[in-house]
Amino acid sequence: MNSRKASISRKTSETKIELELDLDGSGESKIATGIEFLDHLFTALARHARFDLKLSCSGDLAVDDHHTAEDCALALGTAIDKALGERRGIARFGFAFAPMDESLARACIDLSGRPFADINLMLMREKVGELSCENIPHMIASLAMSARATVHVDVLRGFNDHHQAEAAVKALALAMRQAVAIVGDAVASTKGVL
Numbered sequence: 676m677n678s679r680k681a682s683i684s685r686k687t688s689e690t691k692i693e694l695e696l697d698l699d700g701s702g703e704s705k706i707a708t709g710i711e712f713l714d715h716l717f718t719a720l721a722r723h724a725r726f727d728l729k730l731s732c733s734g735d736l737a738v739d740d741h742h743t744a745e746d747c748a749l750a751l752g753t754a755i756d757k758a759l760g761e762r763r764g765i766a767r768f769g770f771a772f773a774p775m776d777e778s779l780a781r782a783c784i785d786l787s788g789r790p791f792a793d794i795n796l797m798l799m800r801e802k803v804g805e806l807s808c809e810n811i812p813h814m815i816a817s818l819a820m821s822a823r824a825t826v827h828v829d830v831l832r833g834f835n836d837h838h839q840a841e842a843a844v845k846a847l848a849l850a851m852r853q854a855v856a857i858v859g860d861a862v863a864s865t866k867g868v869l
């Protein structure tokens with residue numbers, strides 16, 4: 676199998692990001708975004724998707740956490756898109772539930788080439804750590820857009836925002852792992868293109 680890796684250097688007036696991704700890794704990650712709860716979520720994503728991921732970001736955290744959360748997710752999605760190449764042989768679809776104590780999340784993904792996201796996490800707090808809760812669904816949606824994936828993530832129950840966010844990301848990771856898996860050598864579309 677060809678290696679499925681990608682590197683991203685992304686620099687704007689708001690963030691500077693370096694990212695290295697291996698879709699066929701072992702879940703090892705080294706994440707430093709400047710927001711520890713965001714690091715926690717990307718670490719969980721890499722671990723459960725079994726991606727090797729290095730991500731460093733120097734963002735305008737003096738403004739707020741928005742650009743950092745969004746741009747890190749965009750960079751990861753772009754890397755996934757790049758690493759997948761023409762998407763030949765992939766399973767394309769992935770579905771997973773992840774419980775975390777009282778919380779239960781479900782993620783469904785189609786690496787369709789068509790960006791779409793519907794994310795409902797039922798978060799109640801303003802922030803978890805230094806990450807604003809409004810940026811957590813935004814981050815998953817940003818990843819879906821740049822990965823050119825259709826992604827539905829729902830927290831079905833829960834009352835702890837940390838658990839709900841983490842369960843959502845773990846479900847996404849498990850679904851992602853299925854969707855990127857190599858299962859054949861055809862492009863999994865009746866159109867012949869993803």
Ligand SMILES: [Mn+2]
Nearest residue numbers: 715837838841
């Ligand atoms: Mn946790």
